[in-house]
Amino acid sequence: MKIVVLSGGVGGARFLRGLRSAAAGSELTAIVNVGDDMWLTGLRICPDLDSIMYTLAGVNDEQRGWGRVGESERVSGELREYGVGWPWFTLGDLDLGTHIARTHYLRSGIPLSEATARLASRWDLGVRLLPATDDEAETQVVLADGGSLHFQEWWTRHRAALPTRAFVYPVGSSKPAPGVLEAIVSAHVILIAPSNPVVSIAPILAIPGIRDALSAARAPIVGVSPIISGAVVRGMADACLTAIGVATAADAIALHYGARSRGGLIDAWLVDETDAALTSAIEAAGIRASAVPLWMRDLPSSAALATAALAAAK
């Protein structure tokens, strides 16, 4: 079975790890957000691709929630002494190996999708990682005062705390990376990971051609709520949702995505069992809804969630 997952970083990574365990033998493809990528001190940083790669490789830092386990920050200390880079954005030494290798490929004219495949080939990930696009389309945040800044500055430096008017995905004439449309077309199931709808999933959908391919896909599209009991599991999706006028609630996000039968994105939606009362409103909007345990505490709970998502596709 061919399964495609639209995914952001950490939440998506855990979901993919569970799916790999639950769907052994299937062909898994992750279409990954690159909206929060950036150039920093001349290096190309792709946080979501790296979070997924590290998590699937088993070298991520589970405790901290991001980056490599056993990480050190010797190089970053030097960059700080030289007054170069963003002092509020620390690059780990092991992580820098990835950034340097990736940037080396990109500077050699190799597109991000191929660079990603080369990096990933170091490990046996069991999931093909595709950036949504090989083009640079970095999410910008428009503030209430009219100013704008890079998503990473808004997110990491200001902890999503600045009054915000809108998110802009400057996709221009970006094209889906090679393999993305083909994966969507040939998929048997398409899943939307419990990732941030506004700054992880929306930037993927904004790439010209992806949304149309999803609409036309023969596969059912099943989403998993990133919100449980009206609260974020991790990250600051609540600030993003509030900024675009969507409530921090599992049903509100389902309605925001919309029923595919009515021109929206999804056929089915999973909410947490604590949000079971919300399923009727979702069903009323034309989206099949199921309430299952959404917390991905560990591999078994992540695999159970993935199994439930696959079941909801039937």
Place this chain on the structure above:
Amino acid sequence: MKIVVLSGGVGGARFLRGLRSAAAGSELTAIVNVGDDMWLTGLRICPDLDSIMYTLAGVNDEQRGWGRVGESERVSGELREYGVGWPWFTLGDLDLGTHIARTHYLRSGIPLSEATARLASRWDLGVRLLPATDDEAETQVVLADGGSLHFQEWWTRHRAALPTRAFVYPVGSSKPAPGVLEAIVSAHVILIAPSNPVVSIAPILAIPGIRDALSAARAPIVGVSPIISGAVVRGMADACLTAIGVATAADAIALHYGARSRGGLIDAWLVDETDAALTSAIEAAGIRASAVPLWMRDLPSSAALATAALAAAK
């Protein structure tokens, strides 16, 4: 007093450290070889500039003879796992901070001389570091079999052991970096550090304009032999000298540089006291020669050598 030093890496760095101690109050400028610079995994590496910067900053590894003290190789280990870079050329983590910051500047359109000044401003070096040129002019080695390779590959990977026909300095239309010609013109003394004549000093002299400026300089030009008792102090200058048909001897190098009064480079030359017997041949070639202790074991011996070089300029 304004003192200019033409310099390669480690030997030059030690000489400069001695000079800084011996000539307190003087204005010191080092014109530094960039012929062994290279791009490696998308980063610009400038070994000689860095050796001097680290040595003058007191953060060099005295024991190993190159790089930063307390160095680690976490990033390099990752690059090796990704199969990127030269496995025989290890980049230290602290050192990589320098390379990343420099490359960041260069990619932003800042020339190497300005990038070097910014990096150096982190410390109080007491010596102005000027790359010989802002342009890329990487020394190539032509082998006896007709093949050619980058100097660093010949030097570091093959330990200067391949039969060699010639060294090529592809300076093209390179220009001296801003400040280089001005420093030479206004100098009161010009010193040639005990650096490799073939791959450290010659690439500086090859930059169009530098040799003419040295010929026209009002300052006396004093060189220090990198060879003591017919042997290299460190490095593999003997292999380089042999390849160009110059004996590994203090007098042979003096004659190779030639007397300025006869169209050559130097006015005076320092040999080690163990090579005192060679001074008459050097004098006969029109070059004032002195025999003094050349070994730079520590700061006092380096400062004494610098003092002797300044005395020879008189």
